[in-house]
Amino acid sequence: MIKLLSMRKQSKLLFILIFLFFQYHKAQDSLMISANEFLAVVKNYHPMALKYQLQNKIAQSEITKARGNFDPILGGKLGEKNIDGVQYYRQKNIELGIPTWYGIDLTAGYQYLDGEKLNSSETKGGIYSMGITVPLAKNLLYDKRRAALDQAKFASKMTEAEQTVLTNELLLEAENTYWEWVQSFEIYKLQNKAVEVSKKRLQLTRKTFEYGERAAIDTVEAASQLQSFELQQKEAYLNFVKNTQQLQLFLWKENREIYEISQLFYPADHLSDHTAYSDFEFLLQEIKTKETTNHWSVQYYTQKHHILESERKLKWQSFLPKFDFTYNFFNKENYQSDYLPLFDNNFQYGLKLEIPVFQREAKASYQMAKIKIEQNKLDTEFKKRELTTKIETYKNELLNYHTQIALSQNNLMNYQQLLTAEETKYANGESSLFLINSRENKMIEAQEKFISIKAKFLKSFNKLKWMNENFSL
Structure with a gap:
């Protein structure tokens, strides 16, 4: 910014000098440049x-x-459902997503959930989570x-x-x-x-x-x-x-x-x-x-x-199967954390596999x-x-x-x-x-x-x- 202002000042000074030069010669009944x-x-x-x-x-x-594609994303959600005096659920969520250079996505969040009609897979109360998503094939070496x-x-x-x-x-x-x-x-x-x-x-x-x-x-x-x-x-x-x-x-x-x-x-x-x-x-x-x-x-x-x-390197990734691994660690409020072993308690993981059959789009691209x-x-x-x-x-x-x-x-x-x-x-x-x-x-x-x-x-x-x-x- 300082450099830009300096350049502008120099440009103004240059124009003023040239203008004065013109005016001087104008006084001599001729303009010269x-x-x-x-x-x-x-x-x-x-x-x-x-x-x-x-x-x-x-x-x-x-x-x-x-x-901007690598900027962290902070999100939140607040909601409640109530019918005939029955509170189905009440929730508060906040989550931070951090994309990294190597295609790995990190997440951290807090979720509070309460109510009388919750799904059996959902957990009441407040829970903290930390997660990671890793592409094991496509998008591992290069992505959009x-x-x-x-x-x-x-x-x-x-x-x-x-x-x-x-x-x-x-x-x-x-x-x-x-x-x-x-x-x-x-x-x-x-x-x-x-x-x-x-x-x-x-x-x-x-x-x-x-x-x-x-x-x-x-x-x-x-x-x-x-x-x-x-x-x-x-x-x-x-x-x-x-x-x-x-x-x-x-x-x-x-x-x-x-x-x-x-x-x-x-x-x-x-x-x-x-x-x-x-x-x-x-x-x-x-x-x-x-x-x-x-x-x-x-x-x-x-x-x-x-x-x-x-672009060629990116198109080459289309030949690889989309194989992503996701892992989340949970910790409930007022409970002592138990991080290890990772697959023993308070965790969630998933593997997702997608394989194009004919690869026609990938070959053409x-x-x-x-x-x-x-x-x-x-x-x-x-x-x-x-x-x-x-x-x-x-x-x-x-x-x-x-x-x-x-x-x-x-x-x-x-x-x-x-x-x-x-x-x-x-x-x-x-x-x-x-x-x-x-x-x-x-x-x-x-x-x-x-x-x-x-x-x-x-x-x-x-x-x-x-x-x-x-x-x-």
């Missing part, structure tokens, strides 16, 4: 993350419920009570594995959404810069035309380039707004209300600042040492196997339990293979995109050099504005490609990182 702050909000306030946490609490409650508790424990671990995977998938989706948002913002900034450069070039071209140094067609060429960039700028802005709306779906407040943003906000991180560029080799080495058996999604099937195995275990084994093997394939795919993506980043960067530098050279030739009257625009378009395409490849690299890194987070210790 980093990837770590964004993920902290998702983890602590997103409805699905909270739902997964609640599911784990339900699983823990199932364990408590199963333990033990199976229910075992299965509840395995189900709790199964739920933990499932909710861990689901939570990490949510965080992966959120983080990749953040970097897609950053990508769209950086492309938008690129288009803004292109528009500004194009505006200056148009102004310069018009002045040189007025001085008679350039042809009139050059102003048309410059204006056409500006209009093309402005269209791309509008498209980039629209894409940024759309990605901002997608990001906003992950932002929630403590009271489970979506965080409404009244104005655009911007990423505090840049694609080039991510630690993935230096950490990806360590991640590759770390995940190389992991066994798929320890992955939470495989642990889910492992715990399911334990549940099915528990046991066979189905075995088949379910085989099905789960197939699911486990398929999941392991699926994980191995995903890991290899993400590793290949990561390495490939890392190589592409270097190639794209070199390609971008070449286009920049070509543009610079073309501008120099144009200044010397050896080129045309058409060729400059062509070079510039190629360079901007290369810049967008460079941004896109960096974003793809980060998303592949995140896939592998969250895959690694899904491995249990």
